Amino acid sequence: MNDTDSLEQHDERAGLVPLAAASVIVGSATGAIGVGFRFSLERAEAWRTAFVAWGHAGHEAAFVLVVLAAAVSTGLATWLVARFAPMASGSGIPHVEAVLHGKLPPAPLVLVPIKFVGGVLAIGAGLALGREGPTVQMGASIAHAIGQFMRRTAGDCRVLLAAGAGAGLATAFNAPIAGAVFVLEELMRRFDTRTAVAALGASASAIAMARLLHGDLPDFHVPAQPFPGFAMTGAHLLLGVLLGLLGVAYCRAILWTLDIAESLSKPLTVAHATARAALIGAAVGVLAWFAPDLAGGGDVLTERALLGAGTVAGVLATLALRFVLGTVSYAAGTPGGLFAPLLVLGAQTGLVFGRLCLDWFPGMSAVTGDTSTFAVVGMAAFFVAVVRAPLTGIVLVTEMTASFTLLLPMLTACFTAMIVPMLLRVPPIYDSLGERAAADKR
Structure with a gap:
């Protein structure tokens, strides 16, 4: 082994333990926020279903109230985004990728409550949108804030941001390996040891938190299938x-x-x-x-x-x-x-x-x-x-x-x-x- 290889290995190991510890904290925080978001969405959808059922029971002007409630909820969600955190619009994954590629600065922490409340209002109103985009972007914002608080380097903050995004995906779908793979394949588009360690640590701790609070069954129940011929x-x-x-x-x-x-x-x-x-x-x-x-x-x-x-x-x-x-x-x-x-x-x-x-x-x-x-x-x-x-x-x-x-x-x-x-x-x-x-x- 020559001196160059030894130096590269030393650089790769430098600060690896603090980075791994930070990734576990990122994953735990993202898992807790993600589960809270999922619980809120489940309650919002249950309230919408109950509200519509109440309207179908024959109450006067119920149709107008249902339509008005959906319009107000969706309008309020967009107003919150446009007024306080424009980068919270839509999925949020394109914004995370732009930050990782150096095209945009990281989102401030104000994004987290806006994304949380806006997502509950919009998806709860009945829009055909997924919970994973908000949890991915919230996880990325939380991760960057934790990285700065722990005084990690700019490179480690970038790795933690990607790991937090992967933890958000893992929490949204109870899929820890997919969260880590998402970081390497879609967000970073490369494999290196530090990124893999952070991604695995964040996804594992996020899922541990999510399963502790929400349960450990797969999201969908499918009958056992044979190996197709x-x-x-x-x-x-x-x-x-x-x-x-x-x-x-x-x-x-x-x-x-x-x-x-x-x-x-x-x-x-x-x-x-x-x-x-x-x-x-x-x-x-x-x-x-x-x-x-x-x-x-x-x-x-x-x-x-x-x-x-x-x-x-x-x-x-x-x-x-x-x-x-x-x-x-x-x-x-x-x-x-x-x-x-x-x-x-x-x-x-x-x-x-x-x-x-x-x-x-x-x-x-x-x-x-x-x-x-x-x-x-x-x-x-x-x-x-x-x-x-x-x-x-x-x-x-x-x-x-x-x-x-x-x-x-x-x-x-x-x-x-x-x-x-x-x-x-x-x-x-x-x-x-x-x-x-x-x-x-x-």
């Missing part, structure tokens, strides 16, 4: 192509909807942004009145798809409505992520595909089991088509469903789901959103 490879490749095309459409729909929303509210003042969000909230309130189960983050819809519930026509109608609702909800400018809505669409597409395959080729059931196989694979493949982070997608879905027997079909479908948008030259959604945000600042 090799004969199903063609079907999984085809499912990946289909979801790749749908992912291209979804990426373009999000950007197109954002363009329309901004063109209708120029100049984009706080008042205009609030009015735009209130209008979207009112539309979601109408949906919540007539179809309460279709509003909100969509975990119930994902669970139903994984269990194979619903007719093909009914699932297709829900899929089309949620496709539009997801893009419109994101255009409201409130805090809220993209992952959970992606999982809904992927599971539903996989369910429809599997139902058609088994109807047309009944012999498939002997080698693939039921439609749950296709729904689980669809979740991973659609995530990969839109986000373009295959390892994160596969590990995330595997941890959320405990479907370890489906790793090979997920790999197969994700392979084609990733190639299709690349061939069509459609960038990952977070790259597009990041470039859009940078262009708006110029």
Whole structure:
């Protein structure tokens, strides 16, 4: 070993113990905030459901009250963001990536309460947004503050920020390995020892806190699946192509909807942004009145798809409505992520595909089991088509469903789901959103 190698190893070990200790503190704090956020969302969704049920009991003007409540909640969420923490708008993951790449300064701690309250108001009102975006960005902000408080170097603060973001994802979906992989694959896009140590420490402590407070069961309950036979490879490749095309459409729909929303509210003042969000909230309130189960983050819809519930026509109608609702909800400018809505669409597409395959080729059931196989694979493949982070997608879905027997079909479908948008030259959604945000600042 030469002197240069020895020096590099010494630099890599320097301050590793304090960094590891800081990552555990970051993960614990992020896990506690993330669980609080999840509990708040569960209460908000329960209150919305109860409010709509109360209205359907025959109370006068109940429809107007439901629509008005959704409009006010969504408008207030956007007003808080626009007035106090503009960087809290949307998912927050593009902002975290911009900070890690040195394009933007870290968000101040005021982002945490704004993201928390705004997310509860918006998702609780029924917008089709996920809880993971807020927890990722809150975790990153908390991590940076802890790093500065512990007087870590600028490089260590950057590593801790990424680790805190991964801990946020781990907490949101009870998926510790996916949180660490997300840091390495999507946020940092490189592997080094210090980043891996911080990511693992933060995700592990976040999940320990989350499971202590929220429980340790997977997010979704899926019947045990057999190992699919090799004969199903063609079907999984085809499912990946289909979801790749749908992912291209979804990426373009999000950007197109954002363009329309901004063109209708120029100049984009706080008042205009609030009015735009209130209008979207009112539309979601109408949906919540007539179809309460279709509003909100969509975990119930994902669970139903994984269990194979619903007719093909009914699932297709829900899929089309949620496709539009997801893009419109994101255009409201409130805090809220993209992952959970992606999982809904992927599971539903996989369910429809599997139902058609088994109807047309009944012999498939002997080698693939039921439609749950296709729904689980669809979740991973659609995530990969839109986000373009295959390892994160596969590990995330595997941890959320405990479907370890489906790793090979997920790999197969994700392979084609990733190639299709690349061939069509459609960038990952977070790259597009990041470039859009940078262009708006110029």
